[in-house]
Amino acid sequence: MHLPDFEAWAMFACVVEHRSFSAAAQALGVSKATVSKAISRLEARLGTALFHRTSRRLTLTDSGRALADQAQRILAEGQAAEEQALESARAPTGLVRLAAPMTFGVRHVAPAIADFMVAHPGIEIDLHLSDARVDIVAEGVDIALRIADLPDSSLRARRLSSVRSRVVASPAYLEQHGVPAHPAQLADHACFGYTNIANATWTFHGPGSEVAAVRVVGPLSTNNGEAMMPALKAGVGIARLPDFIVDHEIETGELIEILSDWQAPPVALHLLTPPSARRPARVELLISWLSERFRNICEASGNRRDSRTTAD
Structure with missing residues (x-):
């Protein structure tokens, strides 16, 4: 042999x-x-x-x-294999490469890794924030957080939390242009585009198991959801964004959720790693930390807001 x-x-x-x-x-x-x-x-x-x-x-x-x-x-x-053997005799050290979506990364991942580095001072983090899909094998990324409906792949995936999207607009926009009562009416409104998804069709599941799909157009397209916020607040158009971006503005009344009886197709926050089952201890530690920190994080946020809305 x-x-x-x-x-x-x-x-x-x-x-x-x-x-x-x-x-x-x-x-x-x-x-x-x-x-x-x-x-x-x-x-x-x-x-x-x-x-x-x-x-x-x-x-x-x-x-x-x-x-x-x-x-x-x-x-x-x-x-x-070598690092695992060495790290069994000492505290984990070295570099972990982590990729995450831009807005979720700034709001949630950055604070989480700050706490992680305090707890594990020997570990360094290279944090890459982008809403574009990262080829984690080709780019040497150890861990990626991704909000999507994942296609089949050889990557190892751990589902952490469902993520709900909401259709929102400012009070000024709705007062001037009217409130859509059905997703089909969005075709007559200015809807912002998210360029990391090639398909400009918004699909919804509604009452009585009805499914509606509408092709949307509008004056703004961007590869980052939070970049839509100033134009949204200025009354320029309508956007469909995840809870963690619009929760605060809905709570303060700066934005209003519309079509609340209609749900976008489900997506989730996933933690992805390369296909190898063997990982250094420093990577395993960060996986455990992020999994615990973000388990059901988006669901908990949405449930808290829904309960406040019901109480009101």
Whole structure:
């Protein structure tokens, strides 16, 4: 039996990550020649080229792209195995890369990781905030928080909380343009677009199991929900946004929820990790911390507001 050339696979993964033989060699603390020989050795064993090399560019071949994710998993599993063994004898240390949606990240994730770092001073956090979907394997992310109806994938997903969306507008807008009584009427209103979702059709489930779908248009499109708030408050249009963005404004009366008998398709807050089952202790600690902190967080917020509305 021939054992895999684990060193060459790991160096291949490092070159893919750093997009350069020289940068990979520097990161690994070895010579560029050592990295080059390892890649040549792996290519000879596989019988295929992994990179196109020119004097100015280094790009993956089709075979290289097909094998890159597997190489990164091999490297990650090896690092995790070593770190797990080492961390059993000492307090967890090192870097955790975390990705989260922009508004939820600023309002909830940033305070959570501040508390986490106080409790675990040896752990560093690289927090990436964006509403765009992150390829956590390709970008080397350890944990991602995502608010979505997740498609099937090889990622490991943990559902933390359902997230309810509400259709809202300012009192001034509704006074000037009227209050829609049915989702179909939104087609005649100025509705803000969320550009991270290509489909401009809003779907609703209503009374008596009725389903309504309406294609919306409007004067504002943006890739971040909170960026809609100034235009919403100014009476420019209507938006469909999650509870955690609009709760306060609904409570203060700056925004009014409309079509409350109609629900958007359910989405949830998920915690995602790469497919490998083996993770460093520092990553496991942050997973546990975030899971506990955010379990049912959006449901609890919505329930509190609904109970206040009922009481009123």
